[in-house]
Amino acid sequence: MRVAGAILVLGMSSICTRAQAQGEGPFPNIDRVPSSRVAREEESSGDVRYFTAKISAGGAVRHIYDNFIMGADFTVALGSNTNGHAGHYYALVNASAGRTLRGLFVWQIRLGHLHEWSIDRVRAGFAPEFGWFVIERATNGKDMIALVIGLAPHISVDIVQFCANASSPGALYAALRAGVDVPFFATPDTAMGNGTLALGVRF
Amino acid sequence: MIGAAGACGALGFVREDEIECEEAVAHLEHCCVEFPSAKVSCDFIAGCTEPDIHPDLSIEVAECVQAMDCDALRARDLCARIADDPRIARICE
Numbered sequence: 001m002r003v004a005g006a007i008l009v010l011g012m013s014s015i016c017t018r019a020q021a022q023g024e025g026p027f028p029n030i031d032r033v034p035s036s037r038v039a040r041e042e043e044s045s046g047d048v049r050y051f052t053a054k055i056s057a058g059g060a061v062r063h064i065y066d067n068f069i070m071g072a073d074f075t076v077a078l079g080s081n082t083n084g085h086a087g088h089y090y091a092l093v094n095a096s097a098g099r100t101l102r103g104l105f106v107w108q109i110r111l112g113h114l115h116e117w118s119i120d121r122v123r124a125g126f127a128p129e130f131g132w133f134v135i136e137r138a139t140n141g142k143d144m145i146a147l148v149i150g151l152a153p154h155i156s157v158d159i160v161q162f163c164a165n166a167s168s169p170g171a172l173y174a175a176l177r178a179g180v181d182v183p184f185f186a187t188p189d190t191a192m193g194n195g196t197l198a199l200g201v202r203f
Numbered sequence: 204m205i206g207a208a209g210a211c212g213a214l215g216f217v218r219e220d221e222i223e224c225e226e227a228v229a230h231l232e233h234c235c236v237e238f239p240s241a242k243v244s245c246d247f248i249a250g251c252t253e254p255d256i257h258p259d260l261s262i263e264v265a266e267c268v269q270a271m272d273c274d275a276l277r278a279r280d281l282c283a284r285i286a287d288d289p290r291i292a293r294i295c296e
Contacts (some may be wrong), residue, residue, distance in 0.1 A: 065219045066266075067226060102229040102269065104222075135217060138229040139245050146217040183217060190217065 052081035052088070056175055058198025060096050062106070064190070069106045071098015073196045077114055090114040092127060096196075105136040110150065110181075121158040123173075126151060133181065133192070148192070152179025156200070171202045218247050220265075224258035227265035234273035235282030243289040259289035267295035 053076070060073035079090030092114050097107040109131050116125025128151055135144040154177035162170030174197075181192040224245035231238045248256040260268070268281065276282060285291055 064217065065222060067222060100226060100229075102226040103233065104225055104229055133217065135222065135225070137245060138225045138232060139240050139243050144217050144221060144225075190219075 056200025
């Protein structure tokens with residue numbers, strides 16, 4: 001895992017170094033031939049938007065009633081980055097799986113929209129989400145299923161930036177998110193707290 | 204219609220009594236040799252026209268089971284008692 005991460009970081013650094021030597025960012029098409037939308041934004045605000053993606057994985061803890069669930073968390077997000085202050089937008093898919101302290105298997109899928117802002121290496125934002133929360137029963141193997149909606153504020157810090165120029169979002173980052181999920185048609189005491197500490201790569 | 208379906212449990216809730224019951228059964232499985240988990244029902248079934256059906260183990264009993272370590276469960280013979288009567292009402296007095 002560590003070797004794969006090192007290869008990825010070195011690979012991205014290499015791409016950035018070559019691109020910068022050629023006077024290009026890692027997104028040369030956008031730099032040289034901006035689309036009409038990008039051009040309009042450049043004219044109006046000076047900001048440039050470009051496609052971006054990020055992947056993260058880490059450990060997760062959830063709390064429902066008096067029970068804690070420990071597990072792993074995986075997120076893929078695709079979206080639009082900017083070199084200005086208008087914010088970054090992503091559509092995200094989050095999957096997590098784990099066990100309660102007594103051993104019940106739990107998993108969850110969430111779809112959402114992430115909106116974040118950046119200041120230097122720090123990014124902060126929030127993600128409204130909806131999804132499915134599933135606990136496998138010990139008695140008969142069937143599932144307890146709840147449709148949930150949630151809100152998850154998060155913060156991340158770029159540990160290594162692949163190329164720190166205006167047109168590159170590339171980074172290896174650490175992220176912390178803490179949120180609340182509430183099942184549909186449920187009472188407020190069914191709110192589920194959740195927290196995730198993850199390591200991710202942004203392209 | 205959606206509200207009625209939700210009220211009758213058709214949309215699926217994660218109820219505290221069901222989770223605590225399932226957690227207790229998982230703990231019994233861990234502590235007791237060949238505990239008959241399938242004999243215990245932890246389902247809550249909303250009776251839209253009939254009385255609700257609640258999990259065999261109440262929240263109080265389920266939490267009491269979870270609070271005991273394996274030695275305590277065996278010392279009180281709870282593996283066999285709950286297997287014989289999943290709707291056991293009192294174990295912690």
